[in-house]
Amino acid sequence: MRADARRNRDRITAAALALVAERGPEVPMEEIARAAGLGVGTLYRHFPDRGALLEEISVAGLVDLRDAARALLDAGGPPWAAVEGFVAHCAGRPLALIKALAETVPAPPEREELQGEVDTLMLRMVGAAQAAGALRADLAPADAVAVLSAVVCRPGVRAGDALTTVLLDGLRAR
Amino acid sequence: MRADARRNRDRITAAALALVAERGPEVPMEEIARAAGLGVGTLYRHFPDRGALLEEISVAGLVDLRDAARALLDAGGPPWAAVEGFVAHCAGRPLALIKALAETVPAPPEREELQGEVDTLMLRMVGAAQAAGALRADLAPADAVAVLSAVVCRPGVRAGDALTTVLLDGLRAR
Amino acid sequence: MRADARRNRDRITAAALALVAERGPEVPMEEIARAAGLGVGTLYRHFPDRGALLEEISVAGLVDLRDAARALLDAGGPPWAAVEGFVAHCAGRPLALIKALAETVPAPPEREELQGEVDTLMLRMVGAAQAAGALRADLAPADAVAVLSAVVCRPGVRAGDALTTVLLDGLRAR
Amino acid sequence: MRADARRNRDRITAAALALVAERGPEVPMEEIARAAGLGVGTLYRHFPDRGALLEEISVAGLVDLRDAARALLDAGGPPWAAVEGFVAHCAGRPLALIKALAETVPAPPEREELQGEVDTLMLRMVGAAQAAGALRADLAPADAVAVLSAVVCRPGVRAGDALTTVLLDGLRAR
DNA sequence: AATGAATGAGCTTTCATTCAT
DNA sequence: AATGAATGAAAGCTCATTCAT
Numbered sequence: 145m146r147a148d149a150r151r152n153r154d155r156i157t158a159a160a161l162a163l164v165a166e167r168g169p170e171v172p173m174e175e176i177a178r179a180a181g182l183g184v185g186t187l188y189r190h191f192p193d194r195g196a197l198l199e200e201i202s203v204a205g206l207v208d209l210r211d212a213a214r215a216l217l218d219a220g221g222p223p224w225a226a227v228e229g230f231v232a233h234c235a236g237r238p239l240a241l242i243k244a245l246a247e248t249v250p251a252p253p254e255r256e257e258l259q260g261e262v263d264t265l266m267l268r269m270v271g272a273a274q275a276a277g278a279l280r281a282d283l284a285p286a287d288a289v290a291v292l293s294a295v296v297c298r299p300g301v302r303a304g305d306a307l308t309t310v311l312l313d314g315l316r317a318r
Numbered sequence: 319m320r321a322d323a324r325r326n327r328d329r330i331t332a333a334a335l336a337l338v339a340e341r342g343p344e345v346p347m348e349e350i351a352r353a354a355g356l357g358v359g360t361l362y363r364h365f366p367d368r369g370a371l372l373e374e375i376s377v378a379g380l381v382d383l384r385d386a387a388r389a390l391l392d393a394g395g396p397p398w399a400a401v402e403g404f405v406a407h408c409a410g411r412p413l414a415l416i417k418a419l420a421e422t423v424p425a426p427p428e429r430e431e432l433q434g435e436v437d438t439l440m441l442r443m444v445g446a447a448q449a450a451g452a453l454r455a456d457l458a459p460a461d462a463v464a465v466l467s468a469v470v471c472r473p474g475v476r477a478g479d480a481l482t483t484v485l486l487d488g489l490r491a492r
Numbered sequence: 493m494r495a496d497a498r499r500n501r502d503r504i505t506a507a508a509l510a511l512v513a514e515r516g517p518e519v520p521m522e523e524i525a526r527a528a529g530l531g532v533g534t535l536y537r538h539f540p541d542r543g544a545l546l547e548e549i550s551v552a553g554l555v556d557l558r559d560a561a562r563a564l565l566d567a568g569g570p571p572w573a574a575v576e577g578f579v580a581h582c583a584g585r586p587l588a589l590i591k592a593l594a595e596t597v598p599a600p601p602e603r604e605e606l607q608g609e610v611d612t613l614m615l616r617m618v619g620a621a622q623a624a625g626a627l628r629a630d631l632a633p634a635d636a637v638a639v640l641s642a643v644v645c646r647p648g649v650r651a652g653d654a655l656t657t658v659l660l661d662g663l664r665a666r
Numbered sequence: 667m668r669a670d671a672r673r674n675r676d677r678i679t680a681a682a683l684a685l686v687a688e689r690g691p692e693v694p695m696e697e698i699a700r701a702a703g704l705g706v707g708t709l710y711r712h713f714p715d716r717g718a719l720l721e722e723i724s725v726a727g728l729v730d731l732r733d734a735a736r737a738l739l740d741a742g743g744p745p746w747a748a749v750e751g752f753v754a755h756c757a758g759r760p761l762a763l764i765k766a767l768a769e770t771v772p773a774p775p776e777r778e779e780l781q782g783e784v785d786t787l788m789l790r791m792v793g794a795a796q797a798a799g800a801l802r803a804d805l806a807p808a809d810a811v812a813v814l815s816a817v818v819c820r821p822g823v824r825a826g827d828a829l830t831t832v833l834l835d836g837l838r839a840r
Numbered sequence: 841a842a843t844g845a846a847t848g849a850g851c852t853t854t855c856a857t858t859c860a861t
Numbered sequence: 862a863a864t865g866a867a868t869g870a871a872a873g874c875t876c877a878t879t880c881a882t
Contacts (some may be wrong), residue, residue, distance in 0.1 A: 146861070149866060170344060172851060183868045188853065287480035294481050298468060306461030307468055314488025323841085346876060348844095357843040362878070494882070497845060518692060520872060531847045536874065635828035642829050646816060654809035655816055662836025671862085694855060696865095705864040710857070 153190045155180040161201050165238040165299075169198060169248055198249045205242035206258040209234070213265035217272075224278035226269050227292070228312060232303040234296040243297045266292065280317045288315065327364050329354040335375050339412045339473075343372060343422055372423045379416035380432040383408070387439035391446075398452035400443050401466070402486070406477040408470040417471050440466060454491045465489060501538045503528040509549050513586040513647075517546055517596055546597045553590035554606040557582070561613035565620075572626035574617050575640070576660060580651035582644040591645045614640065628665045636663065675712050677702040683723050687760045687821075691720060691770055720771045727764035728780040731756070735787035739794075746800035748791050749814070750834070754825040756818040765819050788814060802839045813837060 145153075159179035163171045173194060177187040191197040212233040216226040246259070270288045273279035279288060295301065295311045302308070319327075333353035337345045347368060351361040365371040386407040390400040420433070444462040447453035453462060469475065469485045476482070493501075507527035511519045521542060525535040539545040560581040564574040599607070618636045621627035627636060643649065643659045650656070667675075681701035685693045695716060699709040713719040734755040738748040768781070792810040795801035801810060817823065817833045824830070 146864095146866070148860080152866085170851095173853085174851075184853085185855085185869065186867050189866065193853075283480060283484070291481045291484050294472060295468070295485075306457055307465050310457075310465050310485055310488035312488070314484035314486070320841095326842095347878085348876075351844095358878085359843050359880085360841080363841075366878095368877070494843095494845070496882080500845085518872095521874085522872075532874080533848065533876085534846050537845065541874075631828060631832070639829045639832050642820060643816070643833075654805055655813050658805075658813050658833055658836035660836075662832035662834075668862095674863095695857085696855075699865095706857085707859085707864050708862080711862075714857095716856070 149190075152180070152182055152186060156182065156187055156190055156197070157200055157204065160197050161204075161238065161241075164198070164201065164245075165241045169245060173197075195249055198245050199252060199255065202242045202245040202249065203255055203258065205237070205239065206255065206262055208237070209239070209242075210258060210262050210265060213262060213269060217265060217269060222278070223269070223272035223276045224316075227273050227279065227315070230266075230269060231292065231296055231308055231312065235301045235303040235305075235308060238299070239297040241299075243293075263289065277317055279315055283315075291315065323364075326354070326356060326360060329356065330361055330364055330371070331374055331378065334371050335412065335415075338372070338375065338419075339415045343419065347371075369423055372419050373426060373429065376416045376419040376423065377429050377432060379411070379413065380429065380436055382411070383413070384432060384436050384439060387436060387443060391439060391443060396452070397443070397446035397450045398490075401447050401453070401489075402477075404440075404443065404466070405470055405475075405482060405486070409475050409477045412473070413471045414473040417467075437463070451491055453489055457489075462489060497538075500528070500530055500534060504530065504535055504538055504545070505548055505552065508545050509552075509586065509589075512546070512549065512593075513589045517542075517593065521545075543597055546593050547600060547603065550590045550593040550597065551603055551606060553585070553587065554603065554610055556585070557587070557590075558606060558610050558613060561610060561617060565613060565617060570626070571617070571620035571624045572664075575621050575627065575663070578614075578617060579640065579644055579656055579660065583649045583651040583653075583656060586647070587645040589647075591641075611637065625665055627663055631663075639663065671712075674702070674704060674708060677704065678709055678712055678719070679722055679726065682719050683760065683763075686720070686723065686767075687763045691767065695719075717771055720767050721774060721777065724764045724767040724771065725777055725780060727759070727761065728768075728777065728784055730759070731761070731764075732780060732784050732787060735784060735791060739787060739791060744800070745791070745794035745798045746838075749795050749801070749837075750825070752788075752791065752814070753818055753823075753830060753834070757823050757825050760821070761819045762821040765815075785811070799839055801837055805837075810837060 156176065160176045163176055163179055173187060174184050176197070177184045180187070187197075191200065213230060216229045216233075219226070221229075246255070251259070266289045267285050270279060270285045270292070274281055274285065274288075283291070291311070292315075295307060298307070330350065334345075334350045337350055337353055347361060348358050350371070351358045354361070361371075365374065387404060390403045390407075393400070395403075420429070425433070440463045441459050444453060444459045444466065448455055448459065448462070457465075465485060466489075469482055472481065504524065508524045511524050511527055521535060522532050524545070525532045528535070535545070539548065561578060564577045564581075567574070569577075614637045615633050618627060618633045618640070622629055622633065622636075631639070639659070640663075643655060646655070678698065682693075682698045685698055685701055695709060696706050698719070699706045702709070709719075713722065735752060738751045738755075741748070743751075768777070773781070788811045789807050792801060792807045792814065796803055796807065796810070805813075813833060814837075817830055820829065
């Protein structure tokens with residue numbers, strides 16, 4: 145792939161991410177192109193249709209999530225620190241968007257798989273924290289994961305804000 | 319207003335609520351009309367444009383919220399019970415939708431005012447719970463309200479589900 | 493169907509027939525609409541997409557062909573007269589167009605069936621003429637039908653012109 | 667012109683001929699280029715626009731036709747044999763396409779002239795056959811030429827097929 | 841008053857053509 | 862000279878809204 149094509153592709157995904165986050169998944173393709181400083185035709189050369197573009201965005205988000213979860217688990221610190229670190233990592237990322245897209249765009253196999261990896265990693269994270277007695281034991285691991293996901297995916301969450309504080313306190317073993 | 323007109327109007331708002339909740343705020347007007355068992359023309363007789371219809375939905379939701387909050391406060395029970403009662407009341411209502419609309423559709427004065435009333439009532443509810451020592455005191459009331467909103471605005475929220483439990487536990491004074 | 497809708501539908505098919513015959517099956521939909529004195533939206537209300545419109549045209553053409561063939565057979569005149577009459581009927585109709593469409597647009601069951609009826613009727617017509625000793629016997633009936641179709645479908649054929657004269661003389665038994 | 671440029675040009679016209687015959691005159695330029703194993707840029711280096719490419723195709727077809735007609739006339743065999751030879755020569759060539767293009771693409775002077783030459787040659791061929799008593803005399807030469815064109819321009823024509831047989835028999839003097 | 845047909849602006853997508861690499 | 866990326870105009874189609882029936 146030519147260097148300029150690569151650069152343009154990246155500009156497009158960045159612009160799309162920003163605009164979709166701000167205005168929803170129906171922003172005119174032309175605006176995305178304009179925001180990327182390109183013509184629509186170029187956008188369509190890189191992504192055959194809107195679906196492909198949205199897919200790219202959601203996949204990139206999941207990759208980021210998976211990598212973060214994996215790094216925290218591999219770091220080998222205290223399990224609860226991994227949970228806190230994960231929440232901090234997610235805060236401020238447009239996960240709401242990614243989740244919304246995951247519901248809108250039909251999932252390609254690639255994304256199914258990624259979603260599965262993320263789920264598995266989060267389950268391990270939560271399970272380890274429970275095993276260490278840091279996370280309350282009266283929740284099924286899957287429920288704890290669901291709680292984490294739900295909070296972390298709200299637009300505008302920030303590490304240390306009231307919601308994450310309450311969430312982490314609510315999850316902690318007494 | 320004639321009885322049949324009233325009935326038609328109600329059918330329209332019900333259909334719109336259901337369809338917007340299910341398919342997003344861009345559902346074709348024609349589908350809303352069809353779901354209501356009416357022609358588009360009739361829909362437009364009741365609501366001059368899509369904005370007015372969405373507004374109606376969100377206003378109706380806020381009215382319901384305000385009335386519930388007010389009733390719980392007026393009931394005079396223990397303050398924490400009011401908080402739990404509020405969560406229970408909201409369960410199963412499409413508040414997420416209403417909130418989303420509130421961000422999408424420009425707010426008419428009527429809704430601004432309603433929103434203000436709801437905010438005030440929730441602040442009173444939270445303040446009372448803090449005064450009674452039931453709700454942790456290290457949170458600004460406005461932050462506690464934000465957390466409560468987050469609990470209540472999840473689509474599909476149920477009283478007693480994992481997230482509700484965790485967040486209410488996190489809000490409680492130790 | 494309302495009277496005005498019916499009228500508009502007919503205008504659309506007439507305009508489409510003329511324009512497609514003149515400029516090929518890719519004429520802008522907007523031009524067809526304009527030629528019919530209508531907006532594009534109306535065109536699309538009647539035909540969900542270009543394919544549906546082309547289909548309508550080709551089906552109408554086949555119906556006409558079938559009816560003509562049937563009438564000539566039922567008239568009970570001399571078999572060769574039916575063949576001549578059929579050629580005369582077809583001359584000047586945009587059958588080339590219909591045939592071209594039949595190759596372009598994927599055939600719906602309705603058209604398959606019509607095509608079958610036309611084929612059957614033409615085979616009967618040709619078979620009768622052979623049985624009567626009017627049409628040369630060294631041609632398989634299906635070949636004779638193919639010859640007839642091919643000539644009759646050329647744009648611009650006219651009854652009595654050189655091509656039809658030569659065709660009929662060439663088909664006649666010596 | 668360099669040998670490779672020549673080769674590229676020929677590949678392009680061959681690919682264009684095949685694709686246009688198969689899919690109509692609106693095949694994307696990019697597909698023609700791909701079929702020729704080249705980039706679009708190279709295609710445009712050889713032909714300034716689509717019109718020029720189509721023109722090239724139709725001109726090449728007419729040149730072939732003219733040369734064949736001329737050779738048959740110059741061969742000095744029996745006039746009717748020239749007619750049959752002409753039909754045989756055309757079999758398998760996409761003359762229908764060439765004719766269609768001749769109607770679609772505005773004719774440059776070069777093609778006008780070629781067309782004129784072909785017409786003249788065919789008229790001479792037909793005239794000679796009439797003079798020899800082989801071709802029926804009750805047709806104007808131009809009409810006989812039109813019939814001959816019809817024979818020869820069918821896509822898929824083969825010497826000896828049903829239509830060719832019927833029409834040549836129809837043309838023959840009794 | 842209800843209906844649903846007509847309108848036309850707006851968005852998606854395609855593709856001829858140009859031009860940087 | 863060849864390539865294939867970028868452009869933007871044009872065409873298909875959808876849908877909010879209006880208005881004749």
